[in-house]
Amino acid sequence: MFSKPDSALVIVGHGSTLNPDSSGPTWEHADAITQLGAFGEVHCAFWKEEPSLRQVLHCVNKREIYVVPNFISEGYFTQTVIPRELGLNGPLTEIAGRTVKYCAPVGNHSRMSDLLLKRAASIAPGVSPKETSLFIVGHGTGLNDNSAVAAKREVERIRSLGLYGEVIAAYMEEDPLIAKWDELSTQPNVVVVPFFIADGLHSYEDIPVLLGIASTSPGAASATGAGVFTQNPYRLRGRTLFYANSIGTEEGFAEVILDQVAAFDAAAA
Amino acid sequence: MDTNAALANWLEKGGRHIGQIAIAKKDDGWELRHADDAGRDDLQLYTKTADARSLANLDDASAYRALKTAPNLRHGWRLILPDVASVRNALDAFYPAMLGVHLARERGEIVPVNLRDTLARQTGMYRITQKLTDAQSQALIAKSCRLDGGCLKTILWRISPELPVNSLPAEKFTTPGGGEWPLLCHEACNILVAEARKVVKGEVKEG
Structure with missing residues (x-):
């Protein structure tokens, strides 16, 4: 201990x-x-x-x-x-x-990959990973921002395990843009895990709009009952999409x- | 003396007020409530230290209180806690760092940092705040830090060694008497720095 x-x-x-x-x-x-x-x-x-x-x-x-x-x-x-x-x-x-x-x-911790996989599995129970495109979403751009590097590193680690049909890094503000998730992926199921610390402005208010599962920012999660995470799966653009809480909320x-x-x-x- | 012991001492000597919170000794421990709610018997009861964080987070209109020393603590609650350690944790949630900063000042460890030094340290998107003029500083502080509607902390810093803040009344720079635990500002907060950026960039009307 x-x-x-x-x-x-x-x-x-x-x-x-x-x-x-x-x-x-x-x-x-x-x-x-x-x-x-x-x-x-x-x-x-x-x-x-x-x-x-x-x-x-x-x-x-x-x-x-x-x-x-x-x-x-x-x-x-x-x-x-x-x-x-x-x-x-x-x-x-x-x-x-x-x-x-x-x-x-x-x-930076090597356990991030395990936590991302755990989060991805828990948000889409019973869905075959082999028929799923897993997105790890980072912020991208910004001052000396290595979040894109970190997201790419996690994607490479998870991809090497061969569990998912495909594993893709995407970003809010740089290519490949998460807003184009349907063009970037090929599998019938899509699981999106935000590589963020909290369900704050980006993962709760911005990314749902970019994904197309909210038409406008829903407002803060605590004020709106975390609705965006409770309506999975979303059926849009011919796919079944699951949107997870930010990885930083993982216990x-x-x-x-x-x-x-x-x-x-x-x-x- | 650590923070819990110092708080116990203060309570023992009859300390009962910090910011907008009134503390009372009860048979079953300590009670915290909004000082405005004195005498009310319709308050919602809370009993966990963790409740303090959610009570502190939103105002009466459920708007987010980014600045916990803003004079907009929500009303309508009372928090019963069993011991001084729990009171300390609750006060750390209601008024983050305010127990520690006051005790550090009593130990002579607080060196106020003037606004010019705070701004000179900024990098990235806040580096531009170094262009804030003295006049803009005075107006911004008058608007953001005012006791009525801005912030309850006592300002300990100056704009620069030769220039005090002169755009707010004297009570803003003196700690409250009557055994009240003081809320101290030894350095401009990031909320003020962020507002300074807006002023320099012309995004907000000055004054």
């Missing part, structure tokens, strides 16, 4: 000033880790919400602090924003007598966060 009673864990999420559900999964993973008693303290911090990255270290009582970014990919936030706002100068930073250990983001993320702490220790040993 993972136990660090003398250390604190800070899980960093993006958060949102527009969508009330963006920080939800990060809090839920923190709650799960608190329940496990794995750390002496567990905190969350956000770029767009409070506690902010500028506030959070003031709230920690322990002297040893592990920081795990709850982000899908290495990129602008994990390499520039989080270190800058927390005042980090590398994997290990001493700040006012405290040691901050900066771990890899959750999306297994709490274990991935702990794994990233263990990986930090292993690398430092």
Whole structure:
């Protein structure tokens, strides 16, 4: 059992000033880790919400602090924003007598492929994977955005297993566009898993419109009863389409966060 | 002293108010409610620390409260909690970081960061905020941080070493008395930085 009673864990999420559900999964993973008693303290911090990255270290009582970014990919936030706002100068930073250990983001973890497969299977029970096109949808574009790279990496891993008829990476804002899902795929069944941290603006409000399963943004999931995920399957464009919650809402993320702490220790040993 | 012990101390000494929340000692623990709801007996009862997060998330009109120190905490609830540790967790949800920041300030660990330094640190889409003029800064702060409708925190920073914020009344810069737990702003938040970007880009009317 993972136990660090003398250390604190800070899980960093993006958060949102527009969508009330963006920080939800990060809090839920923190709650799960608190329940496990794995750390002496567990905190969350956000770029767009409070506690902010500028506030959070003031709230920690322990002297040893592990920081795990709850982000899908290495990129602008994990390499520039989080270190800058927390005042980090590398994997290990001493700040006012405290040691901050900066771990890899959750999306880098090798277990992502298993979680994506689990999510894909659970959303389309009884549907033959061999007759299914599996889409992993990333954001694409943006500042030093490696989410597209991460999505491609997961697609290659899953494709190599030979379980699905086809496995396709697609994006909101760059080719191949998820809006063209019917042109990009050939199987009668289509499963779409958003490679995002939360069912926030992108996966709940934007991608359903791009897929054609909502004509306008439905509004925040918490305000509308998560309807877009409860109406599967969708029959449109001659196919049967299943739309899944963002991968970051998967319960297994709490274990991935702990794994990233263990990986930090292993690398430092 | 850790946060739970400091909060226990404060409660022991009679501390009962933080932001818009009133705290009361009850036979079965501690009760939190909106200070405006004093005397009401028709409040919906909640009993879990986790309820604090959902209570804090939406205002009376069910609109999202991105800024938890905005003066729009929803009404109509009371939260009964068994012990100080639960109260601490609930207050961390209602007013994130506000327990920790005040205690850090009492330990002498808080160094306020002036707005110019906050903006100078920005990269990417927010780098443009470095073009915000002093006059635009004053107007933006007056609009976004005002106690009535903006934010309940006490501002500890200046625009620059030589330029204080002079577009808000003095009460915005002094902590409340009467044993109230102060809500402190030691650095402009990202909501203000995002608004600064809109001002520089001409997307919002100034002032």
